[in-house]
Amino acid sequence: MSIGSASILSRRPSQHAETCDVDVTPIMNMFIILIPFLVSMAVFAHLATHAFSLPADDGAGQARTTAELPLTVAVSADRLVVALGDHELASLPVDALGTYDTAQLVDVLTSERQRRPEMNEVVVAVDDGVVCAAVVRCLDHCKAAGFSDVGLAAGTNLDREGVR
Amino acid sequence: MIRTSILPRPRKATNGHTRPQLTSLVDMMVILLVFLLKSFSVEGQLVSASADLELPSSTAETVAEPELSIEVTTTGINLDGARVAGFPATAAMDSLVIAPLYDALMDLAVITETQPITIQCDRRIDFAVLKRVLFTCNQAEYDDLSLLVLQEAS
Numbered sequence: 600m601s602i603g604s605a606s607i608l609s610r611r612p613s614q615h616a617e618t619c620d621v622d623v624t625p626i627m628n629m630f631i632i633l634i635p636f637l638v639s640m641a642v643f644a645h646l647a648t649h650a651f652s653l654p655a656d657d658g659a660g661q662a663r664t665t666a667e668l669p670l671t672v673a674v675s676a677d678r679l680v681v682a683l684g685d686h687e688l689a690s691l692p693v694d695a696l697g698t699y700d701t702a703q704l705v706d707v708l709t710s711e712r713q714r715r716p717e718m719n720e721v722v723v724a725v726d727d728g729v730v731c732a733a734v735v736r737c738l739d740h741c742k743a744a745g746f747s748d749v750g751l752a753a754g755t756n757l758d759r760e761g762v763r
Numbered sequence: 764m765i766r767t768s769i770l771p772r773p774r775k776a777t778n779g780h781t782r783p784q785l786t787s788l789v790d791m792m793v794i795l796l797v798f799l800l801k802s803f804s805v806e807g808q809l810v811s812a813s814a815d816l817e818l819p820s821s822t823a824e825t826v827a828e829p830e831l832s833i834e835v836t837t838t839g840i841n842l843d844g845a846r847v848a849g850f851p852a853t854a855a856m857d858s859l860v861i862a863p864l865y866d867a868l869m870d871l872a873v874i875t876e877t878q879p880i881t882i883q884c885d886r887r888i889d890f891a892v893l894k895r896v897l898f899t900c901n902q903a904e905y906d907d908l909s910l911l912v913l914q915e916a917s
Contacts, residue, residue, distance in 0.1 A: 623785045630792040637799035645914040646810050647823040648881060653901055653908065725890045731835075732886035734893070735819040735912055743822065753894050 649738050651751040654722070670711060670718060670746075672704070673754060674737055675726040681707050699733065701740055708744035721746040726754030812883055812911065813841065819886040821912035827881065831871070832911070833864070835884040835896055842867045850892075859898045868903035879907040 673680040679691040679699055689707045691700040708721070721741045725734050734751070741749045810827040812818055813834040834841040839849040840861065847863045856862070880900055884893055900908055 620782065623789050626789065627785060627792070630789075630796065634792065634795060634799065637796070637803055640804060641799050641802040642804040643802060644812075646812060646818070646827040647821065647912055647914040648825045648827045648909040649821055649823045649912050650825060650909045653897060653906065725894070727889065727891035727894070729890045730886065731884045731888045731890065731893055732819040734890055735821050735886075735910060738910075739822045751897070753890075 649735060651723075651738060651749050654750060654752045669720045669722055669750075670708075671722045671724055672708070672737055672741065673724045673726070674699075674729050674733060675754065676728040679704055679737075681711075683711070699736075701736065704737075705740050705744055708741060708746070712745045719746055720748040720750065722750040722752050724752045724754050810881070810911065812913075813844070816883055817886050818883065818911060818913040820915050822915055823912050824914070825909075827911055830879045830881045831905075832881045832883055833896060833900070835882065835888050835892060837885055837887060840864055840896065842871075853895075854892075859895050860902055861895055861899045864896065864899045865903055868900065868905060872903065872905075877905055877907075879909070880905050881909050881911050883911045 668682070668684055670681070670683050673682065677693055679689075681688040681691075681704065688711065689703065691703050691707075693699055712718070721744075723734065723737050723741060725737075738749055738751070809829050810832075813836060815836050815838070816834060832843055834844070837850070839846055840853065841847065842864065845867075847867045848861055853861055853863075882893070882896060882900075884896075897908065900906075
């Protein structure tokens with residue numbers, strides 16, 4: 600039998616090849632077993648925890664004076680105030696939509712962290728009227744700036760008590 | 764001859780019966796399989812948030828461990844799933860200590876040692892409420908506290 604000059608590729612597919620169909624039934628069976636198993640084991644919402652410390656109960660007469668306070672981020676409904684001791688470092692009012700200036704907050708915290716590498720404590724002091732989501736966001740920014748010891752305290756009203 | 768339908772012509776019957784076209788179904792299954800494999804977790808989710816809670820989102824990465832939990836929802840405060848205080852009554856109290864929560868924590872402290880507490884707080888809750896919960900925990904000598912958050916996709 601002669602093969603001739605035409606290559607195998609140039610040959611016209613036969614009628615049998617055109618109608619050939621892959622049997623996908625086994626792979627469909629596998630998918631039907633595998634997909635419910637994976638759906639049952641899938642985690643769509645990842646939960647994490649935010650650890651924080653509460654202010655120590657120093658007792659009467661042993662509380663720290665304003666000048667001895669650590670770096671503090673005071674969160675109120677209308678602004679963020681960053682203060683160290685009795686010195687105000689930044690006052691960041693909310694914008695017209697009520698959004699906090701978190702980019703500026705991160706800048707201030709990061710620069711303070713770089714200026715004082717030995718200081719790893721920051722206290723987030725929150726006033727009443729601030730929602731929990733904003734508190735968590737502030738804790739995030741403190742950790743992002745490199746502070747490992749983040750405390751949570753009730754508002755100190757730094758901006759209303761004549762902090763310089 | 765002009766075709767009157769845009770739908771593909773039905774396949775010719777082989778051996779007297781037609782075979783359904785499964786290619787698109789297999790494509791869909793493969794996409795689904797890749798997505799599910801990506802979100803597959805061997806250990807699963809150890810902690811589950813309360814159903815009526817909208818947790819705050821965060822960049823925190825500490826994996827949540829099963830611990831004693833206090834759920835602060837928009838309707839009340841639960842301790843390990845059991846309602847201990849409802850909000851209209853709790854908000855009316857002047858004291859910073861939430862008495863029913865304090866009592867429940869003290870009852871637990873009698874049975875077991877003081878243990879870490881995970882606070883599941885709704886993202887819309889006022890800090891005034893959270894402050895009272897924290898103060899109550901502190902008064903009951905539960906000092907190892909953490910907030911449960913929804914981890915943001917990195």
